[in-house]
Amino acid sequence: MSSDLGPEPRHQPTVMPHAEAAELARRHGMTQVAVRPSLGGYLREIWRYRHLMWSLAKGEVVSQHRDNYLGVLWSVINPILLGVAYYLIFGVLLGLDRDVDNFVAFLTVGLFTFSFISATLTSGARSLLGNVGMMRSLAFPRVLLPVVKVISEFVNNIPAFLVLVVIALITKEPVTWEWLLFPVALLIVVVMGLGISMLISRAVHAVRDLANIVPLITRLLRYVSGVFFSIQVRFASIDDAPRWVGLLLEYQPVAVSLTLVRETLLQGFELRWQTWAVAAGWAVVLFVSGFIVFWRGEGTYGRA
């Protein structure tokens, strides 16, 4: 006789020991929740949820354009306005248009491609923490969240990429067979974006303060990646700079992506196998490492 049923009951029901519970679960073939699946199992699961991926991406695109009158038109207007601003500041005011022929096409290709890459960075960083509510309501492989962000950003940028072709035509770039490589180059950039997005989303989920550094990183990348100037020309004008610094600047993932896309549309940039090999290499390395890093954290997302 004790008073643990009293005004403040403290009694806890009888509990089955853990080993016995595990045995019971095994006997009935039950599955444990919230554990990381094997790599193969994870891939199969993603395949099973591929339709959900498209629905989520579609939803993402729709909800981004729903709140204003001009809707999808903004994804054309915005980059053009940005291009004009950059042209005035960097081309006219700072005179960087001496570096290359056809500065307008050079600038817009760099700017629009960079906009896509920076969008994958910012939205990838938010992809897990911004969807905690959804993660707490629906069960699906969480890697869909950063992937969906990249897909929807790419779809948002398709009008801008079409504008690039128009700009190339207007600025009298000759139409060559190399233009057919333009979509291929974009594909390589998308694969790179997927890797970046998966990496940054797990990092920000683990240490959410990192989200504050992401804008700084994108700004830095904007200035060092040769969006509005030619790295080669600028670097050559510096006396006795170590050569490896130049190579590093030229072949880091973002800069090499911009060169890659420029080589397909601009005559001033010849196709070079070095660019394509390095870009494809970065894409594979970032994608594979991003996927594995993200997969290693599966089963922990959502508690935050």
Next chain:
Amino acid sequence: MAVPEDAGARTAATPAAEEDRIPSVIVSHVDIRYRIYGSPKRPEESEEEGAVRRLLSRGNQAGLGVQEVHAVKDVSFVAYRGESIGIIGRNGSGKSTLLRSVAGLVPPSSGTIWLGGRAALLGVNAVLQKKLSGRDNIWIGAQALGLTPAQVRRRMDDIIEFADIGDFIDLPMSSYSSGMAARLRFAISTAVVPDILIVDEALATGDEHFRARATERIEQIRQQAGTVFLVAHSRKRINQLCTRVLWMDDGRLLGDGRPSVVNGLYGRKYGRHRQVWKERYEQIERVMTEQGPEAARELLRRWEPEGNW
């Protein structure tokens, strides 16, 4: 020791009965902690104490602006097929967190959960995408529950009909009333008959007509050998719908058993007659020390004839 009648009986039942029933959810020693950001200091600490404590606290665990909330503490239970289990407890006692964990949505910090089948959670807090239309959300929700596009197309009309929100189905969710949103969620979650259905206070909203249909649907799922978990604040609904009740209090599982018994326990702690019970237990303490346990037991039996004293 006085064990509340039937409270432990479900988990420690006779082996024969245990063999017949098929478990659908096993929760073993589950703890759930999560981090809260931006609440650096407890109010009762003085400035120096706080500083010292922060210095002594290990690593970044209780570092700048981070606090840990221990939402679920060492909870274990086994749920079987065909059961419909009510969860009671005050606000913030860890009910929703526990159920989200059972649904595989919030990973437990320690302990293990096994499921025998697919779980579908439906809650007032379930976030559908506000900017998207009801129809778009049905696509997302139903596919997340594992339906293929063909299956979604086939069931779309059924889902819309059950949700009963008329022309609003093609408007963004942000224009829905809370009742309409709850109906849509319920319709989506039960589009596939899940093995384990978890209903988190969704029936509190919605009108009388919808509640009747929802009750019917829950009963249907239960009869198809599924397990239903139901969070509700109304004792009447729990008694109506549930065969078993779990009582969560401050993250702990305090009661597990038949609805009348657990509700009785709950009522003793928080109910209207709390004062009466307090006096009774004080009296029992007195009788115990003065006249011995036998007399106290006699007294208890008079108050609670059903009890296993």
